[in-house]
Amino acid sequence: MKRIEQGVTRPAQIAVEIDGARVMVHPGETVAVAVLASASQRFRDDRSGAARGMFCNMGTCSECTVWAAVGTSPWRRLRGCLVPVEPSLRISTRDPESRP
Amino acid sequence: MMTSLNSRGETSNFDILIVGGGLVGCASAWHLARLGLKVLVAERGHLNSGASGQNAGSLHFQIERRFLEQGEKAAADGARIVTLNRLAIEEWRGIEHMLGRPLDVAMHGGLMVAETEEQMALLAFKVARENELGLSTQVLDSAQLRERAPSLSPHLAGAAWLADEGHANPRILVDAFAEGAVEQGAQIRTGTALTGLSMARDGTYRAVLSGPDGELRVNTPRVLLASGHWTARLAGLLGLNVPLYAAPLMMSVTDRTEPVLPYLVQHVGARLSMKQTEDGNLLIGGGWPSRLVRRADGTPDLDRPATVEMKNLRANLAVAARVLPGLAQRSLLRTWTGTTCISADQLPIVGEIPAAPGLFVAAGGSLFTLGPVLARLLARTIAEGSPPEELSMFLPRRFAHLDAFAVLP
Numbered sequence: 001m002k003r004i005e006q007g008v009t010r011p012a013q014i015a016v017e018i019d020g021a022r023v024m025v026h027p028g029e030t031v032a033v034a035v036l037a038s039a040s041q042r043f044r045d046d047r048s049g050a051a052r053g054m055f056c057n058m059g060t061c062s063e064c065t066v067w068a069a070v071g072t073s074p075w076r077r078l079r080g081c082l083v084p085v086e087p088s089l090r091i092s093t094r095d096p097e098s099r100p
Numbered sequence: 101m102m103t104s105l106n107s108r109g110e111t112s113n114f115d116i117l118i119v120g121g122g123l124v125g126c127a128s129a130w131h132l133a134r135l136g137l138k139v140l141v142a143e144r145g146h147l148n149s150g151a152s153g154q155n156a157g158s159l160h161f162q163i164e165r166r167f168l169e170q171g172e173k174a175a176a177d178g179a180r181i182v183t184l185n186r187l188a189i190e191e192w193r194g195i196e197h198m199l200g201r202p203l204d205v206a207m208h209g210g211l212m213v214a215e216t217e218e219q220m221a222l223l224a225f226k227v228a229r230e231n232e233l234g235l236s237t238q239v240l241d242s243a244q245l246r247e248r249a250p251s252l253s254p255h256l257a258g259a260a261w262l263a264d265e266g267h268a269n270p271r272i273l274v275d276a277f278a279e280g281a282v283e284q285g286a287q288i289r290t291g292t293a294l295t296g297l298s299m300a301r302d303g304t305y306r307a308v309l310s311g312p313d314g315e316l317r318v319n320t321p322r323v324l325l326a327s328g329h330w331t332a333r334l335a336g337l338l339g340l341n342v343p344l345y346a347a348p349l350m351m352s353v354t355d356r357t358e359p360v361l362p363y364l365v366q367h368v369g370a371r372l373s374m375k376q377t378e379d380g381n382l383l384i385g386g387g388w389p390s391r392l393v394r395r396a397d398g399t400p401d402l403d404r405p406a407t408v409e410m411k412n413l414r415a416n417l418a419v420a421a422r423v424l425p426g427l428a429q430r431s432l433l434r435t436w437t438g439t440t441c442i443s444a445d446q447l448p449i450v451g452e453i454p455a456a457p458g459l460f461v462a463a464g465g466s467l468f469t470l471g472p473v474l475a476r477l478l479a480r481t482i483a484e485g486s487p488p489e490e491l492s493m494f495l496p497r498r499f500a501h502l503d504a505f506a507v508l509p
Contacts, residue, residue, distance in 0.1 A: 047379050062433040065355060077355060077431035 001036055016089040025085045032057065032064045032080035034091060043080070043093055057081045067092040114140040114287075116322040116482065117307050119294045119334060121145075122152030123270075123471035124462045124478075125326035126277035126288075131479030133284035140318060141278075141286060142309050144293040148274035150328050154438025155468045156351055156373045156385040157270045158364055159192055159205075161185040162212050162237055162262050163226050164466065165368055166387065167446060174446065175226070180493055181447060182233040184470060187490060189264045191473040199276040203268050204378045210265025210364035211240075211249060213423055214257045219369040223260045226368070237262045251360045253425050265364045267375045267383075270468060292316070297323065297337040299509035303457060322482065324460040329402060329441035331463040338456055341502035343444035344463055348406035350390040350413065350437045354430035356380030361424065370419045382430060384420045388412040390437035406437040440465050444499065450474050451487050451495040455503035461496060 010026040017023070018038045025034045032054055035043055042051035043064050054064040064080035071088040075096050116132060118125045121143025133139045143149075167178025189207075196203050214220045223239055230237045240248060241258045248261065278288055289311055296308030300319075307318040325331045329346040361376040371386035390406040413435055421427040441463055443449050448464035462478055474494075481487040487495060 065431070065433060 001041065003037075014085065014087050016085050016091060018091045019093055027085065029085055030081055031066065031068060031078070031083045031085060031089070031091055034085050034089075035064070035066065035080055035093065054081065067094075067096050069096075111317040111319055112140070114138050114318055114320045116140070116324060117142065117305070117318050117320045118324045118326055120150075120326035120328065120330075121147040121274070121278065121288060121290060122150050122326060122328060123148075123274050123277070124152075124467060124475055125324070126274050126281060127472050127475030128324055128326060128462070128478055129281035129286045129288070130277045130284065131476055132482060133281050133286040135479060135483045137482075139281065139286040140320075141281070141288040142292045142294055142307075142311075143288065143290045146290050147278050147288070148271070151438045151440045152274050152328075152468065152471070153270050154351065154436060155270055155440065156375075156383060157267045157468060158366075158373050158375065158385075159188075159207060159264075159266045159268060159469050160210060160364060160366060160373070160466075161189055161235065161265055161469070162210065162260055162366070163230060165212075165366065165371070168222060168226060168368065170446075175229070177445065177447065179229045179233060181466075182230055182235050184473065184490065184494070186234060187477075188470050188473045191476065192266075192268070192469075193264075195268075195273075195472055199280055201276055203273050203276060205266070205268040206362070206378070207264055207266035208362045209261060209263045210366065211245070211252075211259040211261055212366045212368050213245070213252065213259040214368050215255070215422075216257055216369065220257050223258070223368050227260050235262070249361070249363060249365075251424060251426055252365070253423055256423065260368070267364055267377075268468075269377070289316075294334060294337070297334070299338065299456065301509055303509065305458065322458045322460065324462065324478070324482075326462050328463055328467075329439055331441075331461050333402070335453070335459075335461065338459065338508065339506050340453060340456060340459070341499070341506075342449060342453070342461055342463075342496065343499055343502060344441045344449065345443075346392065346400065346402055346439050347387075347442050347465065348390045348392050348437060348439045349385065350388055350406075350408055350416070350435055351383065351385040352413065352417065352435040353377075353433050354382040354384070354427070355433055357382070357426075357430060360426060365423060367419060367423065371416065372419045372423065374420050374424060381433070382420075382424075382427065384416060384427075386416060386419070388416040390439075392439075402439065406439055408435050408437060440467075448474065448494050449496050449499070450478060451481060451491055451497070453496050453503070454500045455506045456508055464494075 013024040055061040067075045115137040118141045227237045292311030295310045309316040332344040335342040365374040373386040392400040393404045395401045443464040450462045453459045
């Protein structure tokens with residue numbers, strides 16, 4: 001999966017954090033796009049433990065639901081496809097509260 | 101799994117036409133195909149697209165709150181359903197083996213909780229009646245409930261416990277029955293609506309089906325309307341009255357969490373059903389109404405999905421969080437609506453319509469829990485030519501007076 005590059009002008013990239021790793025995204029893209037731009041493209045695990053992607057990209061299926069926080073704000077659950085990225089955004093695809 | 105009939109404009113003969121590809125329709129198709137009948141299932145949408153796939157997936161065998169809240173007469177009527185519930189327990193215990201695949205059936209027990217002493221008294225009344233009828237519910241006091249279900253609120257007064265209750269996955273059950281039915285020779289046509297139904301002079305039925313390949317005419321001695329709340333409308337094609345009324349409800353699901361709730365939880369004094377799925381999500385419902393969409397002329401539009409009623413959603417979640425305090429830490433992923441139905445006396449209507457021999461119906465609410473066993477009993481009715489004793493209190497004949505003025509054929 002990759003961005004269309006030819007004939008498209010985008011604002012300069014910003015860095016967000018996904019599961020502790022730095023990922024470069026363009027302002028205007030959504031949290032779901034940020035996860036897709038990350039190395040794993042994983043939103044969660046299915047019941048067999050295999051990685052799952054997103055599905056509808058329009059706010060209906062909830063498959064892209066992740067945890068998000070800005071800077072040191074509390075973690076919130078949200079549907080990644082509906083929320084634009086912003087500076088200092090942190091995304092977690094696993095429950096941050098249950099981390100060791 | 102679809103079988104092409106290639107019969108554009110032609111007439112096909114079947115032993116039975118089943119209208120509705122939900123739980124009752126597909127389970128009946130499975131039983132009847134196994135008995136050697138030539139079966140056609142017509143489903144207007146896709147399989148499992150109605151209440152069969154939208155319900156809570158509860159396996160509830162205690163007398164339901166909806167009977168208890170209508171006074172002692174209704175509670176006594178409701179108690180009669182316990183005899184059927186006992187058969188349903190056996191049915192669910194064997195269903196994964198019968199269909200040869202996992203269906204997320206979990207029967208680890210169910211609790212009907214109470215918050216007040218008054219509600220505890222109602223539970224005691226209910227449990228006494230159930231025990232008389234051979235259902236081994238028992239009353240747990242507050243301390244016993246704490247021990248059984250430590251994740252539930254310490255403020256609960258107690259609960260009625262039934263070891264056989266639980267839940268199953270409504271997303272996969274119908275598919276299992278449908279695949280099995282097709283393996284046994286049944287034909288299933290989706291995207292295919294019943295647009296005409298009449299009785300011929302010889303008492304057999306002429307059905308017109310409208311599907312992706314155009315119109316199909318079917319001659320058949322038997323028709324089963326397994327169409328949920330639409331059953332009433334479809335019976336109307338023959339001028340018959342089946343007293344079923346739409347009940348639009350809603351269900352909610354949270355994100356997944358570690359196992360906290362192995363039981364089905366209901367509430368004797370408030371609308372609540374709650375359970376945790378195999379995947380860890382908490383499912384919350386209990387009979388809170390959604391809102392039917394209206395047509396331009398103000399009449400309810402039963403062909404469009406009902407809409408979520410926010411006030412009821414908040415109230416539903418508030419009851420759930422009062423019973424399971426940890427729920428407040430979860431995120432609501434989704435709320436959806438589905439429309440079931442209730443009959444005039446709250447009991448399912450299952451069997452042959454006296455005014456129209458060969459016409460069978462099966463609908464009326466709680467048909468996830470009861471669907472598999474009712475389909476079995478209905479198949480026996482059709483195969484043996486008369487209903488088994490277990491079905492007697494659910495037969496349409498109790499409403500025969502409504503068809504006193506029917507003109508058939």
